[in-house]
Amino acid sequence: MLKPLLEEEEKDFRKVVDLKLITGGKGGDDDKNWLKKLEPGTTFLFRSIARRGPDDLAIGRAAVVYHYDNATLLYDNLNQEHYFIVETAPFSNTQRLMQVLDVPNKQEETVS
Numbered sequence: 001m002l003k004p005l006l007e008e009e010e011k012d013f014r015k016v017v018d019l020k021l022i023t024g025g026k027g028g029d030d031d032k033n034w035l036k037k038l039e040p041g042t043t044f045l046f047r048s049i050a051r052r053g054p055d056d057l058a059i060g061r062a063a064v065v066y067h068y069d070n071a072t073l074l075y076d077n078l079n080q081e082h083y084f085i086v087e088t089a090p091f092s093n094t095q096r097l098m099q100v101l102d103v104p105n106k107q108e109e110t111v112s
Contacts (some may be wrong), residue, residue: 033092035072038064041104046095059098 038044043063048056062074065083072091076082 033089034097035064035086035092035095036067036088038100039104040064040066041102042100043102044100045098047098049094049096060095061101063102 041064043061045059045061047059061078062076065073065075067088070088071085072088073083073085076084
């Protein structure tokens with residue numbers, strides 16, 4: 001008596017799903033790597049994405065000095081001319097770009 005009822009319910013659960021690969025989207029890690037996109041000489045403000053509490057309102061200021069393959073040399077003159085190197089992608093994933101303060105001038109050199 002219960003067996004036919006159970007067999008009918010099993011048929012309902014045996015539906016085949018056609019899986020497909022969806023291409024496109026937002027892009028890879030390069031889209032999130034905002035630090036790598038800043039030119040050397042650019043000064044910017046940043047803050048931590050993961051705030052630990054209402055008192056965690058610190059904002060950092062730095063300037064890009066040089067980009068290595070996976071790291072970036074930054075300069076912070078607020079701390080008595082302090083240079084530091086960060087891993088570019090993890091820094092971009094844990095810090096939010098608040099504002100670009102200064103972008104280096106690109107002046108064309110002319111020969112006279």
